[in-house]
Amino acid sequence: MDREPGLGVGAVARHLGVAAATLRTWDRRYGIGPSGRSPGGHRRYTPTDLARLEAMQRSIIAGAPPAEAARAALDEPRGEPPSSRGHGAGGNRVPLGDLPAGSDPAEVRGLARAAMAMDAPAMTLAVRAAIAREGVVGAWDRLIVPVLRGIGRKNAASGECVEVEHLLSTVLLACLAEVAPPAEPLNARPVLLACAPEEQHSLPVHALAAALAQAGVAVALLGARVPAPALAAAIRRTGPNAVLVWSQTARTGDPGWLSGLPGSRPAVRLLVGGPGWNRRRLPSTTRLVTDLSEAVAAISSAFTRP
Template identity: 45%
Template sequence: MSLQQDASGGRGSAAVDVGLSTGAVARRLGVSATTLRSWERRYGIGPVVREDGRHRRWLPSDISRLEAMCRLTARGFPPAEAARAAMSGPYETVPQEARTFPAAAGLRTPGGRDALPLGTVRQECRGLARAAVRLDAPAVGELLEQALDTHGCVVAWEEVIAPALHAVGRKWASSGERYVEVEHLLSWHVSTALRFGRAAGAVAGPGAAAREPAGVPPVLLACVPGEQHSLPLEALDAALREAGLPRRMFGPALPVDALREAVLRVGPSVVVLWAQIKPVGVNLGRVVDAVAGVEWGVKGARSQARILRAGPGWAGVPDAGSRLITGLGSGLEVIRGMVGAQRPTQSPAQ
């Protein structure tokens, strides 16, 4: 069925016939209408249809070319080159080498009325933010995979993913209810890439759990009770996997009793407790005390886990003998040191 005809062969709706306005397309793609007009004037990437000979009306085929151009410019390609590639065929036909980040992309500061407040960031971060604003899920997924494959988990998180997430959060906070959908889409794809993406598979591979270092107690990762924001902890889990360190991830809002039971059964070398915020009605100091009191092993040779606190929710909470880590890279190095100094322990209670 053609764009202009319905299943019966008649004319379709007027909205379908005339396509979308430039303003509607700009909102859909997350770029300004001025940018679209500039692309048409400079590179000839414009709509086929003009209503009354003046107003631009963008058909699906026109929008597909624009989406391809947006994806390529987000990767640092000059607009003229991106336009030529976009008009040569669907984005999927662009050679794979043309979809990767140029080596000289460096750091850039995004601009424009609809740009997220990123500051000076890597080109990959800029492209990720633009794709998220467009709600372009395929591009978001591909950009995340490329960043993780190219830079590794720590650099990808600290210099590409986290700045984009923070920028979306700031935009949402300053724009009422706008951009919540952007935050949700980006967060979902970040979680998916960290846990199940190509980079995760390349490091872990089939049967990876069976290849954990023998005699090395795992690192236990958990969000404190009431804490639902687990993405930074998922990044640490991925970084530990990439480093070849055994770990057990328990995710959001683990109750204190369940946390104690997990520590007793796993016998970890290190316990990392994440708190994005201070949960209402939860005494974080007591959470640390509850974990610190767990012991395992035979009498006279009992073991305890070392405790690390992570996240801004711990601000102002007494250390209670634990250590606060800040940042993925520095935290990973602290854990490496602790695990490296840990001798094989007695088996935990089963």
């Protein structure tokens, strides 16, 4: 057997420390397999094949989704890691801009890459890990928002990636929904979270719901595109302590209707958030909150553990 050129799948599997079945899957799925033949006609891994697999494995360990790691390794004649020539992003590069203080650039790039590869399991792992490590506020500010903004920039520049926005949003909504509501909420009266009428960008209110859950506050999350009469009815029915309305885009940011919302006894606190609002026209009874931690603090400061 040693006299045959190249390596068999078992030897390569042992060398890389992966299962032989994984190598067969990579071959079938990503076309990264043995290119040589033994005299007997069996497929054999050449040194170049092995270098490519090593490069692919390094990229996966560094956070790249397997499909992208394989593509990059196959593009390299000798299987050098993609980072060695700043390659690998190409048309898939997400313009991430300056990252907020405390962001881990490798982690942000990893989530952006997983998003561009439409690799939902990899996105889920990255987001779950960040929420577990630093809580919803940290994960949102330092990992999720930079990636959302980067993909938004890419969309603004090219009109592309709407499908990426959709899949990433689905993953984020699922991860945020995994945050359990507080078993013994601090608040007796509810907190209502809603998007302005016709506003589909609901991720920030889901992030706020999850962050408030971690702060011990229970919320009623009405979600995207809440018609003004429906929000008014919800206020009358629940007598909330606070209401926050989100507007992401100028199209939904005319605040004229806000002053028509009912007050309740004791008075409901009306907060607004999001870059869509026409700030000059906001009613004086509203408070504009500008980031997630400010929103959590503004809402939860009214409640104290008895």
